[in-house]
Amino acid sequence: EPEVTQTPSHQVTQMGQEVILRCVPISNHLYFYWYRQILGQKVEFLVSFYNNEISEKSEIFDDQFSVERPDGSNFTLKIRSTKLEDSAMYFCASPPPGGDEQFFGPGTRLTVL
């Protein structure tokens, strides 16, 4: 069964550094999402991406964040200048075409020191 994969599984960075989180969605999926989960808290929507552009973004998704699909397979989330409060699990998700379930990747744990 196809899976959503994410790399790295854990990223440690210094405050102010740039990080790029990568997701490889299931190949025929069209919608892609990034969510984050601060430790012990609920899952929060960051951004949705369809047809190579952002379709919706949350208030959390400010100018420090960007997404792109540079090569038609990887789907990346970039944080330009990380802050301590960016420490969280970041999940990539996508539903199959015409389907209803959202499949979540294993997540990247980001730790900002």
Add this chain to the structure above:
Amino acid sequence: ELKVEQNPLFLSMQEGKNYTIYCNYSTTSDRLYWYRQDPGKSLESLFVLLSNGAVKQEGRLMASLDTKARLSTLHITAAVHDLSATYFCAVDPQSGSEKLVFGKGTKLTVNP
């Protein structure tokens, strides 16, 4: 803005007992999801409920949706230790992008 509320947030129960987790949401939607999350892990899809009156069952878990009451329930029958996890409900606010808005989760602990 859609708000999703779950209760209880913490639930400790004994094996063999039954219990229900509730998920209320604030605006119209007919798409509701239940996920399970083990510590340090990702979200595992349990149920997708797409219409009023939908009921789905898998093993000891049964989920239902009442779109008029804006309420979904996750019923646990004869709990076993393996069901210990955090359970999240999530609602599609039907804003066009099919994003999900999550509740805070219910941390379930099943004691032997």
